[in-house]
Amino acid sequence: MPPRRRRRSPDPDRNIDELEDLRAKKAAAWPKKEQMNDDIVETFGKKRCIAWFQEYSGVDDDLISPEGMEKFCEDIGVEPENIVMLVLAWKLAAKSMGFFTMQEWLKGMTELQCDTTSKLRKKLDFIRSYLNDPVCFKSIYRYAYDFAKDKDQRSMDIETAKAMLSLLLGKHWPLHSLFHQFLEQSKYKVINKDQWCNILEFSRTIHTDLSNYDEDGAWPVMLDEFVEWLKEQNTFRS
Template sequence: MPVKKRKLPDSDDQKHKCKIASFTRPQIRGVKPISTEALFSSKRCLAWFHNYAGPDKVFGPEAMERFCEDIGVEPENIIMLVLAWHLEAANMGYFTKDEWLRGMTILQCDCTDRLRSKLDYLRSELNDPVAFRSIYRYAFDFSRDKNQRSLDMDTAKSMLALLLERRWPLFPIFQQFLESKYKGLNKDQWYNVLEFSKTINTDLSNYDEDGACECSYCHHHDTPSYQTQQRHLKGKRRFHCPSGTLCLILLFCLVLIFPSMHFFYPFNFFSYLTFPLIAS
């Protein structure tokens, strides 16, 4: 039986099928390039810092004024304190390169326009009780002269006015009280002012002049000096032995060693040994 030959397709049919195949093949779309403008650039942030920093690579007071003018904020505005808190700046009026890069990276700001867009966010953090408490506590060390353990009264009044004047209706009265009683504020007193402002009613209905110290003591447990003191006392209690118990032990031992002496010299001998312990 003769082999049946297959008919080869015409050239026109082959071209037609190729056209159909190329038409029906799914088209692969090119990957859309990611916009580099939306990403934070540490290199651009560092260049932004050097626009203000001096030869010593520190952002000083004069540069701070120019920086505030560029972002549209007064140097005395509380937003600058919030910004310094984010940067963890150690000294008022100065930003170091490390502080700048650390804080601006967290805020994702590498230029003036981006920081301007964050101003409302910085202002809103003052409405968060936890964030405000942290900012308030940070303000003490930020504004304190590093050679002093306390804030002088002029600095304390300025910082308290910045932080509490709009939040606490009794602040003018409290400010007069500070001027008449204190020359400065230490850290414990600074912390207690905020707690006092949140505790006392605006009509002073829950204020007791005799109990003011008690109110301060209730919040004193949260202060650093109190916590350090408690840790110190806790360590001492581990090895504490009451002097009365120690005296009785010594007395009992001496009576066993010298059974005849406790009849004839009850005071001179034992008081000589135990008096320093009793006095302590």
């Protein structure tokens, strides 16, 4: 049998050096606590989210009213008329303008993983980014109709419709200002949902010079009249 090799006695200095190297590698791979975002470290808390809701609703109420909504907007640094509030309401699936229920709040804020004002403020750009997605924008646009109209009415009154169209299409549809003028002088007092949805499709598909507009198309009468009005204004010639 070969002679047994004598075990080397452990080198305490070498072991300490290896341990220090290992600790240094772990520290480099994991961000320091003071460098980490508090919102990443702190997970979403339902109780904290409810307490946040109650800052605007009151402890014994499960509804944020317009007064509470005004304070909420002030705290997150957004005007109530800002389109991001419409997108937030869409995200919460809120049923009525100017109101958030506890159930709507918890559903939406859980999805957004926001349970404090600071977290929501940091998410505003993300919330606004939904407007850049054509599918999401269409959903938000359609949602806005039922959200903004009076709940006891089947159609949206024309003043509300003009305001919402300005908010949603004013910056993106070149013919919006002309359409607004058309509504101002028209006989229309309300807009129904079919008209509302077709306005978006018209704005997306019809060229600004109306070159692809089909007089025999299935557009609502309102939009046919808009085209005729444009021609009468000599804005476009047949």
